[in-house]
Structures are given as structure tokens and as C-alpha cells.
Amino acid sequence: MKFITVIALSFMIALSLNAQKTLKRYRSISGDSIDNNLVEIFVNSTSASSTTDILKFKTIFDLTDKGQQAAISGKTNNQISELLNKKFLLDQSKKNSVIDLTTINIRITFSISRMVNYSDKKKLSAYDRIENLNYSFKLDPGIDKKVIFTKWNKYTTEYGTLDIGTLEYNQSFSASLDVTGKIGASASSKNSEKEGDNTSELTSTLGSDLSGTAKTAYNTSRKENQNIKYSFLQLTGSIEEREFNIHQQGTRETDLAGNVSIDLSVKVPEDDILCTSFTNLFKENNVYNSPELVQMTHTRYYIPDTLLLKNGVKGILSYDFVVRHILKKANTFPEFDDKICFIKGNNSKSSTLIKSTDLKVPVYFIKLELPDKIQSLTFTENNKNLVIHFLSYIDALDFKKWLLYNISNMTTDSLLISGKTISFDGISLTSDEVKQNTSNILIDGV
């Protein structure tokens, strides 16, 4: 009996010593190895847009529900149809004289993947995970020095900003020695995962029965909650004018493979263009207004200088990583009983952040094609003929439509809008050269 008691106590002590330890990240660790191709990151940037909103008019849909109801009240179907298509002009006095379109907002998505070798069972473990990831994007030195990162707004991981619940780890140990009955010892581990209203739970118990005469007991339990929110709080980073860095550290059972997105603002070198807008071209019922009722305003725009960025905005993505490779895994969900090693690696690749086509701001103009020359439509200012540029094809089309009507109905020698002469770079709109070639008045653009 004494012998059994000693064995039982030794057994309990051994188990309790094991249970005393805090939850471990692994059972044992072997030497590191290097595999630079184990993790791959692809960069994809989308949503290239200027930070400045070019809003030149409002529509009925900008009104509240009550406003829309009041606006269409008492109107016929035709009037309502016209109202739905109407553009209400903004107060021109509040308009900026210079609009800067050279700060581009982009969303960059880093797709992080771990190569899985199914043909080599020694290297394969379905439970491997990327534990640490450090990546940086540095603008290509050849890119114009005026290209800089100005700010980033937020990180987003596939976990999003949702509170997806708490991952709860329970490890309990209990042992009892009942001399008159039995010796029992058990170790149990329990995992429960909550996501919204869903809960999944896994419990495993190990135990043995022995006979004895003494009576003692030992109980211990440990519970560790891991808020999933922490998994993206581990994402840290820094931004400088020509580079940014992101560091991701995995928490237990969180593989860093997946998508990470950041919203980034990039300032690009500016080009200068004067654009023109016309108001009051048409009456409410689409009747052409006379030139003296039309107003012409000019706005200077700073647009991306695509000549300096012919190949877009490129850079080098560099990253180093650590993969937690499981050499031998116990048949349990938690990680503390794994025998592991770390596989390290690093890599770099060239990536395009913004394509040159995404930087381009389309600009339209109206031209007259004659047999020996092509003349742009201009307005006269300070004895110079400046080309009338439109930022919208629809605006150019509206003005061309109005212009063609007025060319055929003009009674004056020249066309004046807001006190400025409109011509095809000096060729009067009333000239035979223009009147005989109205079919060659075209909209073009870059």
C-alpha cells in the first residue's frame, strides 16, 4: 500500500508540476532553418482616385426625401423627367480657383500566402503558420523625387474591424487520492470559440484509476482568454516619405497568411492646366440660350504629371518572415503540445503601386479639322488664344451641341461669351471656313 501511495503521489506531483506552468507556445523547439520561398507576398493596388472631389453641380437626388417630394409635387411626367436630369449649379463664388488633383488615394492589398508542399510529408504540416512577418515598400530610386507618401488612413486585415469574439483556452488539472476507494488523476483541456451567437467547444480528458488507502486531492485550473481583436492590433507600422513598413506578429493559432489592406495617400508631381466650364447653355426645357446668357468660368487644375511618371509609381517590396513549422503535433487543438522549429526567410520583388493609366486625368477639347491644319477651339485672353479644356466628355459634348446650333444661327461677326471671343485659334466661328466644315468639328482628348 505504501508503495502504491508513493507512486500515486509521485504521479500527482509530476502532473501538477506540468499543470503549474503557464500555457506554453510549444512543447519543444528544434534548430532554425531557412527557406526564402516559403512565403510569398503579392501587391495589388486599387481605387486610385484623387482626394479632391470635383463637384460642379447638384441634382435632385442631393435633396432630402422631403425636398425631393416637394420638388416633384404638382409636376407633369415630362416635367419630372426633365427635373431628374437637371444639374443645379453650385455657387460659383465658392468655387476654388485652383484645384489640386495630385494627391492620389489608393488601397493596397498585400496577399500573403505560405507555400504548402503536399508532395513532401516531412515538410508538410497543415497546422504550420506564419508567426512573424515584416515587410516594407520602398519607392524605386528612379521615381521622381516629388512622389511621396503623405499619410495612411487605416490598416485592415481579413478580420476587419469586427469584434469576432473571444478565443478561450482552458487547461485544468485535477487529481485525487482516495485511499479507501481509488486514485484518480485526470488532465483535461477545453477549447471554446465564440463567434457571434456561435460557440464551438472541444474537451478532452485523460485519466487513470489506481487503488490506494490515503486520501488527498489536488486541483488546479488555468484559463486564458485571447481576444481576437489582438490579432490585428499586432499589426504595427511606420510611414516615411518614400517608404512604409508593416510588422505583423501572429498570436496563438493565428496564421498571418491572408490579405492585409492599407489606405495610402500618395502625392505625385504636378502639371498645370486651365479648364473651362459653361453655365446656362440651355433653358429648363432644353431650349438653347443665347450667347449673352451663357457664362464661362476658368479653373486652374494641378493634375498628375504623367510625363514624369510614364511607367507609373513603382517600388521594391521587401519582406522577412518566420514560419512556425510543426515537427510533431499532438492530436489536440492547442499549440502548447507541439514540437516545432522555426523556418526563416526573406525576399524582395518589384511591384507597381499606381499604373500610369490610373494617374491620367482625361482632358477633352474641341477641334476643327481642315485639309491643311487642325485648329483647337479657344477663348481670347490677354491677346492670346487659350484652348478650351473640359474635364468631362459630357460637358464637351453639351458645349459642342450648343456651339453647332449657334454657328448656324449667328448674326454677329464673332461669338462672345463672358466678354471673351470664342474662335478656332483665330478663325472666326462665322467664317465660311468654319460654316462649311461643321461636320469636322470634333471632340478629342488625352
Next chain:
Amino acid sequence: MYYRVKKFSDSYSNMFVLDKDADLNKLKARTSIDCSGLGLKSFINPVFIESQQVKCVSMSGSFRNSDIIEE
């Protein structure tokens, strides 16, 4: 007529004209200009003359390259 354009290329159907003059020397002498320029123009068989750097008075005096062409 001589034109100062932002960038000349045989493949461009339209080019942005910064300045123009019938006298090449006068055009070349004007090296401090408003870089919003005269505007877009379609050219028929333009001929490249030379490149020249200009100062953009409208953009804080920054410098930019330009090409002089003849049409």
C-alpha cells in the same frame, strides 16, 4: 509656326502647347512662362527642333522640360 510643347513624340496625336511663335529665336528666348500654356492641339506632321528647359511661373518657379517643334 514654331511651338513649344510639353513633350514631343511621333506617336502622339495631340500635344500640349506651352507657347508658340512664328519666330524661332523669340520662342527660344521666352524661357519663363505660365505652364498652363495655350492648351491641347492636334498636329499634322510636326518636326522636332530641340529640347529646352523652362521655368514655370505659375508653379512656384519650378523647372520643366519642353520640346520645340515646327508645323
